[in-house]
Amino acid sequence: MLKLPPLSLYIHIPWCIQKCPYCDFHSQPLKGRLPNIKYINHLLHDLEQDLQHISNNREVISIYIGGGTPSLLSNNAIQMLMDGIRTRLLLNENSEITIEINPEIIDSNRFIKYQKTGINRISIGVQSFNSKKLKSLGRTHSSKKAKEIINLVSKMNFKSFNIDLMYGLPNQSLEEAIHDLCQAIVLNPPHLSWYQLTIEANTLFNSYQPSLPDDTTLWNIYKKGNQLLTAAGYHRYEISAYAKPGYYCKHNLNYWRFGDYLGIGCSAHGKLTKPNGCIIRIVKNKYLYSFMNGKYIDTQYQLNNDDKKIEFLMNRFRLFENIPCSDFYKYTGLHETVIESQIKNAIASGYLLKVKNYWKVTKKGKLFLNSLLELFL
Template sequence: MPCVMVELPPLSLYIHIPWCVQKCPYCDFNSHALKGEVPHEEYVRHLLADLDNDVALTAGREVSTIFIGGGTPSLLSSEAMQLLLDGVRARLPLATDAEITMEANPGTVEADRFSGYQRAGVNRISIGVQSFSPQKLQRLGRIHGPEEAIRAAHLAAGLGLRSFNLDLMHGLPDQSLAEALDDLKQAIALNPPHLSWYQLTIEPNTLFGSRPPVLPDDDSLWDIFEQGDALLRAAGYQQYETSAYAKPGYRCEHNLNYWRFGDYLGVGCGAHGKLTQPDGTILRTVKTRHPRGFMAGNYQEKQFAVADHDKPFEYFMNRFRLLEAMPRDEFSRYTGLPVAIIRPQIDCALEKGYITESEQSWQITEQGKLFLNSLLELFLSEEE
């Protein structure tokens, strides 16, 4: 297969903090209920050692965004956060205007630490609100109430951060259309620059997976989405990704880099990385999931190169989540493969009305958004 010159895409850094106060019944992320105190500084030392092992894979590139996710990163003390971000800055060139996001829960303790995190360099906070209904929050296993969520949002707004995000769910157990829209109206009233509004899905290996609650049916979910989407647009939010809305100029740069098939270094328990090498190889890294193993110094679980026949699916699986047009030449630049090899699939997608094509770009249609899985299946490799 002829190879095309690969361009090294922008680089992000993802840092995973694995602990939560308690595990939520819908959550299938790598998070562990906290027993005792967070080993703040000890874990940060392991994160930086993990980073040391991977620095060589970044080809000296500048990091444009950092995302500290979890778990509940806001369980980490502001001193530990300072130590962590100072350590990152000492090891990697960081863009002067780098977006540095941290996920936080609206619990009282964490909200009071926001200004300490800001001093450490965090300039964007993502607050996991999920709902403003006390009953729904209890059903979701959340340990905060609506008042704390509102307080946290006001606090984030008052800090003069670059941006903040509220995470909100819909399609909750026994949720009516009116309840879903009321949640959304309360979120909009807090005027976050960015709103992640996503549907609850039942994942295997979760408490909800083993004892599924009754969720709204497809017709109700469609009504919630359609009317909620109209509310968001009317309030000045633009949808730019399947479940992300932002005011103009406030899209999440870190997530945009994921969806544009950018590179990211993943450090911490269970973190995933994708790193394009100067020779065009795309490496995937996976870190040890459990804190015990990770903190014993066994950071890497596996590292492997993405096979050429898997690259089209991996590229489009990310790219088609974005509603923006994608440059046609980017496929070759980021995968090293000629466009000719995906021509039959592109023609099929065009015929089904899933995408449109111009000389410069491809773009997903409304039909394509509705049938995203069918669209992506076109690019699945037959080879195993």
């Protein structure tokens, strides 16, 4: 019988103040009042349906309340959600519990309420400290407000907090991007997600493409930014994730290590391993009307062995950590022999190293991640 991987819980809140032109997350502008209690009741029913796939002694190591804009939920709704989760799931005493917030709709009273519910990590969607850039991104908060909220959070004894910051913004110069990053570093967040703006399908930016920095500028921003973050004591542990030692995000690490997660709420995704090694994916209904009428599941399917293999590697190769070879069996239920010849090819091509019982992606492997993965297809 397979030892099951760690288990997390993702909760999706599908409303925002307005839709940002670059965003392809499932969310819609809030019109009128948010149906707080009704939505939380559906989330808890959705969770109950998923419980059949896990044994009741499985501990949850992390919870992530994301969206959309979860800080649009009322304090009562958050309390009801957290109470409802606790009566249905076993939380590990060190569970990391994160909520994403929009700096525009938050205050100290709200943070105190969050702490009472057990939320111990805050993720702040800042994106830029430049007012013009914020405007071009469709964000409703100001740079001043974002700094106020970051200073407030840093004094409030949360276990950790994260700032989301983007680079490669419309018409952004190297100097502007680095100035943004320096302002974030000065605020000293334990965790910083620093990622490049990309144009996604089904976004306004895809229909009306803004003028983005050229590849040379992007490369220079990345190189300089990476140096500054390293000098400030941040470890880059994933392509866009930087953290001070001891502050890696447990929830995201569990995704990237190919751990299990329940996903509840409109459009959420879950991945669960059964003791017999079978792995299922559950995709929730993206249509809010149907979700709010109790039709929670859109699709559910079982991964075949090729899916397990490639999904494990795609996730693990993103991380800047050695991969214990035994994790391949631990997380997929497949024996290492099924990838033996491809591993040899990857080593011969200079993409991978085998050191003792670990695999390590080389610099070349990181630069040519797609070529490395192609060897396993």
